[in-house]
Amino acid sequence: MRAGRLRYLLGAAFHQLAWTEWGPADGAPGDIPVVCVHGLTRNGRDFDALAQALAAQGRRVLCPDLPGRGLSDWLPDPAMYAPPVYVGALAHLLARLDGPVDWVGTSLGGICGMMVAAATGNPIRRLVLNDVGPLVPQAAIARIQAYLAETPRFADLAAVEAHLRQVHAPFGQLTDAQWGHLAHHSARAAPEGGLMLHFDPALAVPIRARPPEPVDLSALWGLVSVPVLAIRGAESDLLLPETLAAMAARPGVRVAEIPAVGHAPALMDASQVALVAGFLD
Numbered sequence: 001m002r003a004g005r006l007r008y009l010l011g012a013a014f015h016q017l018a019w020t021e022w023g024p025a026d027g028a029p030g031d032i033p034v035v036c037v038h039g040l041t042r043n044g045r046d047f048d049a050l051a052q053a054l055a056a057q058g059r060r061v062l063c064p065d066l067p068g069r070g071l072s073d074w075l076p077d078p079a080m081y082a083p084p085v086y087v088g089a090l091a092h093l094l095a096r097l098d099g100p101v102d103w104v105g106t107s108l109g110g111i112c113g114m115m116v117a118a119a120t121g122n123p124i125r126r127l128v129l130n131d132v133g134p135l136v137p138q139a140a141i142a143r144i145q146a147y148l149a150e151t152p153r154f155a156d157l158a159a160v161e162a163h164l165r166q167v168h169a170p171f172g173q174l175t176d177a178q179w180g181h182l183a184h185h186s187a188r189a190a191p192e193g194g195l196m197l198h199f200d201p202a203l204a205v206p207i208r209a210r211p212p213e214p215v216d217l218s219a220l221w222g223l224v225s226v227p228v229l230a231i232r233g234a235e236s237d238l239l240l241p242e243t244l245a246a247m248a249a250r251p252g253v254r255v256a257e258i259p260a261v262g263h264a265p266a267l268m269d270a271s272q273v274a275l276v277a278g279f280l281d
Contacts, residue, residue, distance in 0.1 A: 001020055001021070001022055001048075001051075002020070002021045002022075002025075003018070003019075003020060003021070003071075004018070004019045004020070004021050004062070005017065005018050005019075005071075006092055006093065006096060007092075008088070008089045008092040010067075010075070010080065010085065010088065010089070011080075013076070015067065015072075015073040015075065015089070016072060016073045017064060017065070017067065017072050017073075017089050017090075017092065017093065018044075018064070018065045018070060018071035018072045019044055019062050019063055019064035019065065019093065020044050020045065020048075020051070020062075020063045021060070021061065021062050021063075022051040022052060022054070022055035022060070022061040022063075023051075023054065023055030023058065023059050023060040023061050024055075024058065024060060025060065026060065031058055031059050031060065032059075032099070032100050032101060032102055032125055033059070033060040033061070033062060033097055033099075033101050033102070034051075034054055034059055034060070034061045034062070034101065034102045034103075034104060034280060035061075035062050035063075035064070035090075035093070035094070035097075035101050035102070035103050035104070036050065036051065036061060036062070036063045036103075036104040036105075036109070037063075037064060037066065037090065037103070037104070037105045037106070037108075037109030037110075037112050037113065038063070038065075038066065038069070038106055038108070038109050039106045039107035039108050039109060039264060040107060040108045040144065040203075041069070041147075041148075041197065041199050041203075042069070042106070042186075043065045043066075043069045043070030043071075043185060043186070043198060043199070044063030044064050044065045044070060045063070045070070045181075045185035046063075046106070046182070046185075046266070046267075047061070047063045047104070047267065048063075048181065049178075049267070049268040049273060050104070050267045050268075050273050050276060050277075051063055053273045053274075053277055054277060054280070057277065057281075059280075062093065062097075064090060064093060066086050066089070066090075066108070066109075066112075067080070067081070067085065067086060067089050068081055068199055068200035068202070068203045069198065069199045069200075069203075070185075070198055070199075072089075074200040074202070075200070075202075078202040078203065078205035078206055079205075079206055081200075081202065081203040081205070081206055081207075082206060083108070083111055083112055083115060084115070086108075086112050087112050087115045087116060090112060090116070091116075094116070094123055097123070099123060100123050100124070100125045101123050101124060101125065102124070102125055102126045102127075102128075102280045103116065103117070103124050103126070103127050103128065104128040104130065104267075104276060104280075105127070105128065105129060105130060105132070106130040106131065106132070106264050106267070107130065107131055107132050107238065107263065107264050108132075109130070110128075110129040110130055110131075110132035111132060111217065113127050113128075113129065114127075114129070114134075114217065114220050114221060114224055115220060117223075117224045117225075117226050118220050118221075118223035118224055122226075124226050125226060125227075126226060126227050126228075126229070126279065126280055127224065127226050127227070127228045127229070128228075128229045128231065128276055128279060128280070129228060129229070129230045129231065130231045130264050130265060130267060131231060131232055131233050131236050131238055131239045131263050131264035131265060132238060132239055132264075133217075133221070133230060133239050133243045133244065133247055134216070134217045134218040134220070134221035134243065134246075134247070135214060135215070135216055135217065135218065135240070135243050136214060136215040136217070136238055137214050137237065137238070137240060138212055138213055138214045139237055140237045140238040140263070141212040141213065141214065141215065142212035143237065144207065145207060145208050145212055147167060148203075148204035148207060148208060149204070149208065151196065151197075151201045152196070152197070153190055153192075153194050153195070153196055154187070154194055154195040154196070155194055155195075156194075156195065157180075157183050157184065157187060157195065158183075159195075160183045160186060160187045160195055160197070161179050161180060161182075161183035164179065164182050164183055164186060165179055168182070169262075170233060170235065170236070170261065170262025170263050170264070171261070171262075171264070171265070171266040172233070172258070172260060172261040172262075172265065172266060172269070173260065174266060174268060178266070178268050185198070186198050221247075225252070226252070227252045227253075227254075227279075228247070228250075228252060228253045228254070229253075229254045229255075229256065229275075229276070229279040230244060230247045230248070230253060230254070230255045230256070231255075231256050231257075231258060231265055231272075231275070231276075232244045232255070232256070232257045232258070233257075233258050233261035233262045233263055233264055233265050234257050234258060234259045234260065234261060234262075235260070235261060235262040236261075236262050236263040236264065237262065237263060238263040238264070239263070244257070254279065256275055258272060
């Protein structure tokens with residue numbers, strides 16, 4: 001694993017985007033880099049298991065921390081925490097790669113992937129949408145707003161892990177080691193002591209400022225023409241069965257449903273990793 005950083009211009013200031021990188025620096029001959037983008041309050045280390053598996057196949061894998069998460073810079077204005085800004089930052093990483101990429105996006109990372117794939121001349125060859133589609137229901141938005149209402153503080157990593165096991169129970173039956181991994185990379189030192197989650201609490205401001213209404217991304221989805229693998233947790237409240245069925249009706253779209261999982265499949269289980277790796281192969 002290697003750590004990477006680049007500067008991107010946003011407004012009148014530059015900010016740093018961080019990522020972790022796996023596999024050979026230039027990939028195996030003929031292979032295309034894989035960019036993995038995480039969900040709303042998560043970070044790029046969520047993809048360690050998938051990235052290691054793909055790297056073992058000779059793939060170069062880059063897992064960025066979106067602005068305000070992980071090791072990437074926080075933004076000065078909460079209003080900046082929006083998908084167009086995230087895509088603008090990620091575009092700098094794509095420009096550095098300067099060629100085709102495969103994209104794996106969980107939830108918000110999938111929305112960013114759709115935005116990139118909808119753009120004329122985009123570099124995405126194959127797109128994996130992990131538990132997200134062209135419609136985000138109102139109930140899911142309300143749940144997200146409620147989750148973001150608190151900014152918890154923790155005495156130690158054990159408390160962080162206990163919190164993650166509760167709020168991210170829909171990830172599925174993860175092992176103790178996997179929960180420990182998530183806790184380790186989800187925590188940072190709080191200024192007043194103890195630990196807090198590794199994202200800027202201000203990212204909740206624009207989300208909570210709006211009433212909980214469904215988000216219709218069908219116009220964006222209609223512009224995506226690359227091959228797509230859409231994954232749904234069978235108990236997900238964010239990607240509904242009827243939305244997945246409508247996605248499956250489109251040419252070039254494969255779908256898969258993961259049993260006993262909600263929002264969103266963690267892509268840590270060997271079968272989930274094999275599903276994504278097989279589609280990208």
